[in-house]
Amino acid sequence: MIALTINGKAQEFDVDPATPILWVIREQAGLTGTKYGCGIAVCGACTVHLNGMPIRSCVTPVQAAAGQEITTIEGLGNAVTGLHPVQLAWIAEQVPQCGYCQSGQIMAAVALLSSNPSPSDADIDTAMSGNVCRCGTYPRIRKGIRTAAATMAATREASSGDLNNG
Amino acid sequence: MGKWTRRAFITTGVLAGGVLAIGVAIRPGNRSSKVAGLVAGENESLINIWLKLGPDNTVTAIIPHAEMGQGVHTTLAMMLADELDADWSLVKMLEAPAHPEYANYALARGYTLGDKQFPSWLLPTVDGFFLQATKMMSLQITGGSTSTRTTGQSAMRIAGAAAKAVLLQAAAESWGVPVSELQAKGSHILHDSSGRRAPYAEFATQASQLKAPVMPRLKNPDEFTIMGTDVPKFDIPAKVDGSAVFGIDATVPGMKYATVRAAPVFGTRVETVDSESIQAMPGIRKVVNLGDAVAVIADSYWQASQALNQLPVQFTQSADESRDQADIYKQFANDLDAATATGKEQTDFRSGDTKAALANANRTVLAEYRVPYLAHATMEPMNCTAWVHDGLCELWLGTQNPLGFAAEVAKAIDFDIQKVLVHNQYLGGGFGRRAFSDYAIQAARIALESPYPVKLIWSREEDMRHDHYRQASISRFKAALDADGKPTAWENQFTEKHDPVEAPYIPYGIDNQYIHFTESKTHVPWGFWRSVDHSLHAFFTESFIDELAVAAGKDPYRYRHDLLAQATRFRDVLDLAATKSDWDRQLPDNWGRGIAIHKSFGSIVAQVVEVEVVEGKVQARRVVCAVDAGFAIHPDGMKAQMESGIAYGLTAALYGDISIRRGAVAQSNFHDYQMLRMNEAPAIETYIINSGESLGGAGEPGTPSIAPALANAIFDATGHRIRELPIKLHDLRKSNLEAKDVA
Numbered sequence: 001m002i003a004l005t006i007n008g009k010a011q012e013f014d015v016d017p018a019t020p021i022l023w024v025i026r027e028q029a030g031l032t033g034t035k036y037g038c039g040i041a042v043c044g045a046c047t048v049h050l051n052g053m054p055i056r057s058c059v060t061p062v063q064a065a066a067g068q069e070i071t072t073i074e075g076l077g078n079a080v081t082g083l084h085p086v087q088l089a090w091i092a093e094q095v096p097q098c099g100y101c102q103s104g105q106i107m108a109a110v111a112l113l114s115s116n117p118s119p120s121d122a123d124i125d126t127a128m129s130g131n132v133c134r135c136g137t138y139p140r141i142r143k144g145i146r147t148a149a150a151t152m153a154a155t156r157e158a159s160s161g162d163l164n165n166g
Numbered sequence: 167m168g169k170w171t172r173r174a175f176i177t178t179g180v181l182a183g184g185v186l187a188i189g190v191a192i193r194p195g196n197r198s199s200k201v202a203g204l205v206a207g208e209n210e211s212l213i214n215i216w217l218k219l220g221p222d223n224t225v226t227a228i229i230p231h232a233e234m235g236q237g238v239h240t241t242l243a244m245m246l247a248d249e250l251d252a253d254w255s256l257v258k259m260l261e262a263p264a265h266p267e268y269a270n271y272a273l274a275r276g277y278t279l280g281d282k283q284f285p286s287w288l289l290p291t292v293d294g295f296f297l298q299a300t301k302m303m304s305l306q307i308t309g310g311s312t313s314t315r316t317t318g319q320s321a322m323r324i325a326g327a328a329a330k331a332v333l334l335q336a337a338a339e340s341w342g343v344p345v346s347e348l349q350a351k352g353s354h355i356l357h358d359s360s361g362r363r364a365p366y367a368e369f370a371t372q373a374s375q376l377k378a379p380v381m382p383r384l385k386n387p388d389e390f391t392i393m394g395t396d397v398p399k400f401d402i403p404a405k406v407d408g409s410a411v412f413g414i415d416a417t418v419p420g421m422k423y424a425t426v427r428a429a430p431v432f433g434t435r436v437e438t439v440d441s442e443s444i445q446a447m448p449g450i451r452k453v454v455n456l457g458d459a460v461a462v463i464a465d466s467y468w469q470a471s472q473a474l475n476q477l478p479v480q481f482t483q484s485a486d487e488s489r490d491q492a493d494i495y496k497q498f499a500n501d502l503d504a505a506t507a508t509g510k511e512q513t514d515f516r517s518g519d520t521k522a523a524l525a526n527a528n529r530t531v532l533a534e535y536r537v538p539y540l541a542h543a544t545m546e547p548m549n550c551t552a553w554v555h556d557g558l559c560e561l562w563l564g565t566q567n568p569l570g571f572a573a574e575v576a577k578a579i580d581f582d583i584q585k586v587l588v589h590n591q592y593l594g595g596g597f598g599r600r601a602f603s604d605y606a607i608q609a610a611r612i613a614l615e616s617p618y619p620v621k622l623i624w625s626r627e628e629d630m631r632h633d634h635y636r637q638a639s640i641s642r643f644k645a646a647l648d649a650d651g652k653p654t655a656w657e658n659q660f661t662e663k664h665d666p667v668e669a670p671y672i673p674y675g676i677d678n679q680y681i682h683f684t685e686s687k688t689h690v691p692w693g694f695w696r697s698v699d700h701s702l703h704a705f706f707t708e709s710f711i712d713e714l715a716v717a718a719g720k721d722p723y724r725y726r727h728d729l730l731a732q733a734t735r736f737r738d739v740l741d742l743a744a745t746k747s748d749w750d751r752q753l754p755d756n757w758g759r760g761i762a763i764h765k766s767f768g769s770i771v772a773q774v775v776e777v778e779v780v781e782g783k784v785q786a787r788r789v790v791c792a793v794d795a796g797f798a799i800h801p802d803g804m805k806a807q808m809e810s811g812i813a814y815g816l817t818a819a820l821y822g823d824i825s826i827r828r829g830a831v832a833q834s835n836f837h838d839y840q841m842l843r844m845n846e847a848p849a850i851e852t853y854i855i856n857s858g859e860s861l862g863g864a865g866e867p868g869t870p871s872i873a874p875a876l877a878n879a880i881f882d883a884t885g886h887r888i889r890e891l892p893i894k895l896h897d898l899r900k901s902n903l904e905a906k907d908v909a
Contacts, residue, residue: 016468032415033407033408035545035594038836039626040836042835044834056824066906078407079407083406094402094806101545102405125844134841135235135814136847
């Protein structure tokens with residue numbers, strides 16, 4: 001049995017330790033938002049966070065994540081729990097087309113913004129060039145990241161303002 | 167998106183909860199009379215099954231097309247809602263079930279009206295409808311950029327307008343006032359002089375008893391309130407939180423997982439398979455020999471794929487195993503030579519006397535181009551979940567043709583078509599690939615041998631190597647120029663013609679034209695690929711016209727402009743792209759610009775590309791795109807489709823190369839079939855012309871122009887003419903190009 005915490009929920013899985021995390025998430029945990037695209041870590045559709053860092057779940061054996069925290073697109077936010085600013089920006093900029101790669105794109109963008117809150121175009125290129133979009137939504141992904149960065153900055157400013165005032 | 171439950175599927179027309187399906191009551195009960203009515207030009211049947219009005223005043227548009235990112239679920243609902251004068255915030259959509267009642271009547275209607283823009287590749291299928299009505303029952307295609315201009319124009323708008331007419335009439339009768347005194351607005355009926363106002367829902371039951379007008383009045387563009395606006399798309403929220411269900415996400419209780427390996431050389435078969443050798447591996451359920459492929463079923467996809475990798479399979483031999491890509495190109499060249507030598511050319515288009523004009527030319531220009539096979543490489547690999555139970559075969563998948571798939575699967579497993587139920591999901595990319603039912607047939611045949619539901623997933627490698635490919639082709643040109651450099655003759659010879667028929671035609675005023683082709687079949691399976699034949703012919707014709715401009719010593723934009731004097735709609739689009747790009751502006755060192763224009767699926771698209779070539783590395787920096795699709799129903803959606811078509815075409819132009827090695831596809835995954843990525847994506851500006859001409863498509867027309875515009879820009883930057891795609895095959899380093907010049 002391998003223990004994983006997925007989206008804050010501790011679970012145990014009876015799987016071959018070499019199984020890529022992707023298939024455990026999709027088939028055992030039943031979270032299908034994370035996608036299979038290439039199986040060799042070159043398209044980014046399977047991107048999830050392991051302890052907050054983006055990984056390619058299609059090539060990462062589940063054993064490597066034993067006892068650790070995985071966040072998938074479902075754990076990022078939804079209409080009930082509230083959407084993440086990146087998800088809101090994706091709606092505002094009408095980013096997705098077919099939508100298949102977008103869970104991975106969003107997870108990569110969230111990881112970028114948490115390590116670099118105001119990325120330059122070159123930073124965006126570096127962080128996002130591992131994620132393929134066959135519908136070519138790149139210009140909108142770029143806009144979405146800028147929009148999300150601005151909202152997150154405004155939120156930070158507002159909350160630091162609150163702290164200063166308090 | 168909304169989904170039909172089985173119950174709704176079976177009981178269409180008897181909807182629960184007081185929901186009224188407008189028109190169900192007026193639908194002719196007999197399907198064949200509906201067909202007869204269509205052929206006779208009566209469109210009564212068109213208004214009947216496309217919208218529901220709920221007691222809470224919500225309107226549900228029923229959309230008979232698949233959503234694959236092109237926004238059709240939203241665009242078609244907009245067309246219906248606008249004619250209905252509905253309150254957009256109360257409008258929802260439901261994808262129509264794969265059911266004969268939802269076959270593409272609108273496509274057929276467009277055909278009866280002689281729509282010249284109708285994609286010719288659909289004609290044989292549609293033709294079958296008129297000859298044999300039963301065949302029509304399987305036509306539910308999303309492709310050919312047809313949804314808006316056929317279903318939208320001929321079904322959605324008419325349904326909305328007809329429903330509004332009966333609601334107004336019901337209100338007039340109910341209130342005892344002339345219908346002329348009533349107004350429909352925001353899903354309410356208004357009577358100004360009495361101040362009365364009531365929701366549509368109040369008159370729904372009464373309206374359903376009325377006969378809807380056969381030819382309801384449709385709005386003029388200046389009356390549109392929803393069409394022409396950028397409403398948020400219905401499908402987007404589910405695509406940002408992981409809740410959108412694609413084919414690969416379908417979950418059926420108790421299902422197992424399968425994956426396949428098909429015989430690598432097209433046309434060969436499984437000779438032997440040693441199933442026993444993997445039986446002991448964990449989770450393995452079964453090996454299924456499908457004849458031309460083997461499948462392994464296991465408790466998880468990973469187990470199935472691990473076992474398949476180790477499964478010893480022998481395939482039969484084939485003469486095609488001696489063939490490489492170079493042999494295929496050699497065959498094309500030989501076949502073209504032979505056709506010329508024997509005069510056995512298949513004429514595509516002819517005007518004037520090309521031979522005489524070439525003989526009298528001041529100057530002739532020759533060029534030969536070639537393009538490779540291309541795979542679709544949808545982000546979601548092919549997959550289908552199938553379950554055979556209780557005499558039924560249920561399928562969960564993403565398809566561009568649900569009814570067609572039902573028919574083809576039924577035939578393959580010898581089931582009645584009524585017993586094959588297709589549950590269409592979101593498509594993780596279509597681009598033409600999901601119009602081919604091979605993966606659904608495989609899944610059904612595997613399920614036929616399984617007591618449980620089976621989810622079949624193709625590996626990326628399988629998806630890459632068993633696609634239906636855009637054809638490779640060679641195209642040769644010969645042109646005559648007069649003393650001013652103006653072309654007086656245009657001769658074009660190419661291999662293999664598919665669709666649409668007009669793909670190689672040019673808009674330019676050249677008196678003598680001879681366009682002809684030669685079939686040169688190979689063992690590589692062909693398929694519709696975003697924009698189909700336009701994807702290659704725009705590259706050929708728009709590169710060659712550029713070469714003529716250069717030969718004439720003219721500016722490539724102005725040369726085209728002058729040749730479009732009689733084709734003003736084209737000229738306007740060309741001018742807009744050139745103007746918006748600031749065509750004459752000085753570019754930085756190592757940059758170049760190129761232009762191209764092409765019409766496909768009723769829409770004219772011109773693109774200007776600015777490219778930077780440094781140390782041989784090509785980087786498209788900026789694309790300015792102008793499009794005239796008649797009218798943009800959803801302008802932002804139109805822009806999104808142009809951006810998408812450009813990225814798709816740019817990927818192919820730079821990298822796209824499926825090559826045959828020893829009879830099989832050499833490429834296998836995204837490392838050797840490269841994709842355009844974020845760091846390579848140009849800035850794109852799209853400008854829309856609403857010319858008021860017939861509606862054109864949006865999903866495909868953005869693709870054809872980009873390859874020639876880029877190639878022309880590379881010529882401008884480097885002096886090197888790209889006559890073979892992809893561009894990655896060319897060494898564009900200055901040192902190499904200079905060495906070539908010396909040689």
